[in-house]
Amino acid sequence: xxxxxxxxxxxxxxxxxxxxxxxxxAWELDWRKRYRGRALAVVRPGSTEEVAAVVxxxxxxxxxxxxxxxxxxxxxxxxxxxxxxxxxLSLGRMNTVRAIDHANLTLTAEAGCVLxxxxxxxxxxGLLFPLSLAAEGSCTIGGNLASNAGGTGVxxxxxxxxxxxxxxxxxxxxxxxxxxxxxxxxxxxxxxRDLFIGSEGTLGIITAATLKLFPxxxxxxxxxxxxxxxxxxxxxxxxxxxxxxxxxxxxxxxxRFALDLVARHFPALPQPLPGVPWTVLMEQSDGESEVHxxxxxxxxxxxxxxxxxxxxxxxAESSAQSRALWHVRESxxxxxxxxxxxxxxxxxxxxxxxxPFVAATDVQLQTAFPGARLVNFGHLGDGNLHYNVQAPPxxxxxxxxxxxxxxxxxLVYDAVQAHGGSISAEHGIGALKVGDLEARKQPIALAxxxxxxLALDPHGVLNPGRVxxxxx
Amino acid sequence: xxxxxxxxxxxxxxxxxxxxxxxxxAWELDWRKRYRGRALAVVRPGSTEEVAAVVxxxxxxxxxxxxxxxxxxxxxxxxxxxxxxxxxLSLGRMNTVRAIDHANLTLTAEAGCVLxxxxxxxxxxGLLFPLSLAAEGSCTIGGNLASNAGGTGVxxxxxxxxxxxxxxxxxxxxxxxxxxxxxxxxxxxxxxRDLFIGSEGTLGIITAATLKLFPxxxxxxxxxxxxxxxxxxxxxxxxxxxxxxxxxxxxxxxxRFALDLVARHFPALPQPLPGVPWTVLMEQSDGESEVHxxxxxxxxxxxxxxxxxxxxxxxAESSAQSRALWHVRESxxxxxxxxxxxxxxxxxxxxxxxxPFVAATDVQLQTAFPGARLVNFGHLGDGNLHYNVQAPPxxxxxxxxxxxxxxxxxLVYDAVQAHGGSISAEHGIGALKVGDLEARKQPIALAxxxxxxLALDPHGVLNPGRVxxxxx
Numbered sequence: 001x002x003x004x005x006x007x008x009x010x011x012x013x014x015x016x017x018x019x020x021x022x023x024x025x026a027w028e029l030d031w032r033k034r035y036r037g038r039a040l041a042v043v044r045p046g047s048t049e050e051v052a053a054v055v056x057x058x059x060x061x062x063x064x065x066x067x068x069x070x071x072x073x074x075x076x077x078x079x080x081x082x083x084x085x086x087x088x089l090s091l092g093r094m095n096t097v098r099a100i101d102h103a104n105l106t107l108t109a110e111a112g113c114v115l116x117x118x119x120x121x122x123x124x125x126g127l128l129f130p131l132s133l134a135a136e137g138s139c140t141i142g143g144n145l146a147s148n149a150g151g152t153g154v155x156x157x158x159x160x161x162x163x164x165x166x167x168x169x170x171x172x173x174x175x176x177x178x179x180x181x182x183x184x185x186x187x188x189x190x191x192x193r194d195l196f197i198g199s200e201g202t203l204g205i206i207t208a209a210t211l212k213l214f215p216x217x218x219x220x221x222x223x224x225x226x227x228x229x230x231x232x233x234x235x236x237x238x239x240x241x242x243x244x245x246x247x248x249x250x251x252x253x254x255x256r257f258a259l260d261l262v263a264r265h266f267p268a269l270p271q272p273l274p275g276v277p278w279t280v281l282m283e284q285s286d287g288e289s290e291v292h293x294x295x296x297x298x299x300x301x302x303x304x305x306x307x308x309x310x311x312x313x314x315x316a317e318s319s320a321q322s323r324a325l326w327h328v329r330e331s332x333x334x335x336x337x338x339x340x341x342x343x344x345x346x347x348x349x350x351x352x353x354x355x356p357f358v359a360a361t362d363v364q365l366q367t368a369f370p371g372a373r374l375v376n377f378g379h380l381g382d383g384n385l386h387y388n389v390q391a392p393p394x395x396x397x398x399x400x401x402x403x404x405x406x407x408x409x410x411l412v413y414d415a416v417q418a419h420g421g422s423i424s425a426e427h428g429i430g431a432l433k434v435g436d437l438e439a440r441k442q443p444i445a446l447a448x449x450x451x452x453x454l455a456l457d458p459h460g461v462l463n464p465g466r467v468x469x470x471x472x
Numbered sequence: 473x474x475x476x477x478x479x480x481x482x483x484x485x486x487x488x489x490x491x492x493x494x495x496x497x498a499w500e501l502d503w504r505k506r507y508r509g510r511a512l513a514v515v516r517p518g519s520t521e522e523v524a525a526v527v528x529x530x531x532x533x534x535x536x537x538x539x540x541x542x543x544x545x546x547x548x549x550x551x552x553x554x555x556x557x558x559x560x561l562s563l564g565r566m567n568t569v570r571a572i573d574h575a576n577l578t579l580t581a582e583a584g585c586v587l588x589x590x591x592x593x594x595x596x597x598g599l600l601f602p603l604s605l606a607a608e609g610s611c612t613i614g615g616n617l618a619s620n621a622g623g624t625g626v627x628x629x630x631x632x633x634x635x636x637x638x639x640x641x642x643x644x645x646x647x648x649x650x651x652x653x654x655x656x657x658x659x660x661x662x663x664x665r666d667l668f669i670g671s672e673g674t675l676g677i678i679t680a681a682t683l684k685l686f687p688x689x690x691x692x693x694x695x696x697x698x699x700x701x702x703x704x705x706x707x708x709x710x711x712x713x714x715x716x717x718x719x720x721x722x723x724x725x726x727x728r729f730a731l732d733l734v735a736r737h738f739p740a741l742p743q744p745l746p747g748v749p750w751t752v753l754m755e756q757s758d759g760e761s762e763v764h765x766x767x768x769x770x771x772x773x774x775x776x777x778x779x780x781x782x783x784x785x786x787x788a789e790s791s792a793q794s795r796a797l798w799h800v801r802e803s804x805x806x807x808x809x810x811x812x813x814x815x816x817x818x819x820x821x822x823x824x825x826x827x828p829f830v831a832a833t834d835v836q837l838q839t840a841f842p843g844a845r846l847v848n849f850g851h852l853g854d855g856n857l858h859y860n861v862q863a864p865p866x867x868x869x870x871x872x873x874x875x876x877x878x879x880x881x882x883l884v885y886d887a888v889q890a891h892g893g894s895i896s897a898e899h900g901i902g903a904l905k906v907g908d909l910e911a912r913k914q915p916i917a918l919a920x921x922x923x924x925x926l927a928l929d930p931h932g933v934l935n936p937g938r939v940x941x942x943x944x
Contacts, residue, residue, distance in 0.1 A: 103706050104825075150657050154656065161666075171920070179914075183893065183894050184854040185626065188901060195662060195663055215714040246718030247718075348655045350578070384656070424659045
């Protein structure tokens with residue numbers, strides 16, 4: 001059977017784009033090295049029609065297709081399982097920016113375009129594509145959409161879903177939906193676009209997208225502020241939203257231990273407000289001038305100081321200083337990795353519930369796992385915390401994870417649910433959280449998801465076992 | 473059978489809320505008076521559980537449920553057919569604002585809340601709910617979401633879909649999905665929310681929603697500008713977007729004939745820039761001050777004058793003047809109605825394609841229907857035109873419609889498709905455009921929609937015949 005399938009795949013894409021030998025770990029091993037699969041073949045189609053032909057070949061041979069972009073996902077959703085029967089479909093060769101429409105403020109890119117290349121193409125035209133995240137140098141726009149990526153600009157510009165106007169998609173039957181609309185309004189039927197976005201390749205394979213662009217801001221300005229409590233961070237957020245409106249483009253929070261880890265492992269990075277309980281990183285984009293932006297920021301921070309919401313603050317004096325402040329924020333995951341293995345969470349809560357969630361959950365964790373260390377940081381403006389847990393100092397991190405990861409996840413996710421939150425804010429479900437989702441999603445929501453999966457992919461061709469599984 | 477069903481409905485909601493006698497035209501006749509149906513009963517549940525009980529009763533008796541909010545829809549999607557067998561489910565009694573969360577900037581409202589009441593509730597708390605449209609005094613938030621309403625704030629704040637974070641929905645099986653999330657990020661599975669939004673009651677009945685709020689702007693400012701061509705209007709839009717960024721909250725365009733109709737039928741309304749080919753109405757919201765907003769607006773308009781994009785402009789001197797300018801814009805549909813019956817279109821195009829679309833289609837219409845008058849206006853910032861056609865002067869409007877409506881729709885929709893547009897930007901499909909959708913939507917998109925309808929409503933209980941019909 002697999003011989004006939006391989007022949008059909010070679011027919012679809014040309015033999016040179018069907019890889020079966022040698023080291024395929026670039027496609028078979030996920031970025032976090034938690035999932036090492038084995039593919040029947042890695043297939044690299046060069047066009048939408050070739051993607052459709054690959055899907056038809058797999059469907060007719062009863063094989064599963066696992067689509068992959070830049071292989072930077074964090075939940076094992078883009079690598080094959082270890083059965084050796086799944087076909088890994090890499091979109092990497094489909095990396096053309098097909099069009100830019102200045103008056104419509106849109107850009108149409110193929111799925112395999114690297115996010116940073118899309119940003120740079122827009123910038124070269126004097127425009128902004130605002131999706132931005134740590135993996136932007138290697139993740140692809142197709143993967144960003146398939147996983148509804150978040151990142152650091154969500155507060156102002158929304159998730160990947162909000163940045164997409166139209167899609168081109170290959171269905172489970174190997175047909176092509178030409179939905180590359182550049183329209184801001186279109187009420188002609190069900191929202192297929194938003195259904196494919198975030199479905200992690202389980203309902204269709206995104207081959208191209210029409211994306212929203214924005215005028216480039218004239219000035220960007222970054223500030224750090226020191227807060228005594230998370231309540232004060234939330235109050236500062238409200239003040240900044242009221243005074244800066246859409247000019248507030250980033251609002252990150254970093255707990256003291258998270259920054260202490262950065263100081264320990266990357267001592268060369270500047271930390272202008274050391275030793276404070278909570279540090280807020282704010283970014284502002286301004287359409288007028290740097291002078292205007294700075295005046296707004298300074299007035300905001302003075303007001304916050306007067307109200308006692310912050311104890312100290314600095315505004316970056318140059319774009320180099322701004323980048324340095326962001327670099328500290330982005331170094332937290334690396335500093336964690338240097339410190340040792342850890343248990344990552346990617347939770348979302350209503351902003352108002354973040355302080356009580358953290359207060360309650362910190363205590364529960366310290367009680368149940370004395371000495372465990374909390375690396376707490378995230379996109380406070382979006383209600384998204386990376387509430388990570390590191391082994392007690394001196395303990396073996398590997399042992400700690402082996403013994404306690406499940407119990408810690410249960411404790412954290414129970415608390416998230418009790419506070420009206422989500423166990424996956426921006427990373428998705430993939431293979432990693434399928435069981436958690438089954439255990440925690442409302443049964444009717446799961447049933448609706450299963451119905452949709454069955455309707456759109458009745459034979460389970462597309463990324464089976466990810467996101468939602470048939471009822472067991 | 474209907475006796476047993478009526479008994480079950482009375483059991484579900486109490487007999488007083490099951491109306492079968494007297495004048496039910498408030499529910500059976502649509503706002504445009506194009507659809508007059510006949511319901512088996514009008515049922516007015518007072519809670520989500522009662523809605524679910526009504527749906528279960530109808531499902532078990534094989535009856536269809538037609539959900540209705542404020543009955544202001546324009547495509548006949550919310551009134552029963554004339555069979556006398558459909559149950560009209562009015563959400564009007566479910567009109568409680570359940571919660572406001574200041575720190576999270578969210579408001580949770582039941583489906584029957586009138587849009588204006590939601591706006592006012594937010595405003596009373598110093599916050600903004602930005603959805604705004606002509607019917608806001610009687611349309612309901614459930615209907616707004618079921619039809620993914622647009623309106624005048626889409627350019628800055630998006631359609632109803634973008635303003636909703638979570639839903640409570642009664643499914644076709646009479647179960648309740650508790651999806652009232654207040655989360656900005658949630659990647660736990662398929663996007664059920666956006667699938668129900670815009671499905672016009674055919675996939676589920678929205679009973680409540682959690683909506684995004686925004687800080688109230690400090691100042692709002694309105695300006696009119698005169699343009700010699702639609703190309704200049706589009707260039708002005710680009711300039712305004714670059715200079716005002718998210719401060720640009722409205723960008724409407726009005727053709728000369730549209731404003732002439734307003735002058736004829738409402739001569740008391742001010743028209744400070746009479747007799748120009750195209751008039752742009754711009755609105756700006758500012759977080760700083762009226763002085764700041766005015767300075768930005770005046771600099772923008774001066775620059776546009778220098779570049780020759782506009783020939784004249786006025787900035788409203790007071791909020792009363794602002795309202796008067798908006799009143800002119802909002803009076804265009806009423807002036808059309810005074811002038812006589814007309815053929816309405818609600819089309820969307822990429823902004824860049826609007827000038828060539830209008831140039832080509834105007835000529836085609838004038839050639840095919842000499843003397844026909846084009847009432848052209850709309851939300852240019854969103855690429856949404858209400859490209860309406862009025863009978864030649866002196867002709868019987870009724871005769872003109874009877875003889876030419878189908879041919880004119882065909883001509884206009886062919887042109888829309890040729891320019892990459894949509895035949896329904898914000899009004900939806902309902903009963904009116906089901907045939908057009910079948911004729912014009914890509915077959916695979918229709919097939920996907922039918923699969924989803926069948927998966928979520930296998931027995932055709934919810935608003936059958938609207939949006940998408942089973943394959944004939």
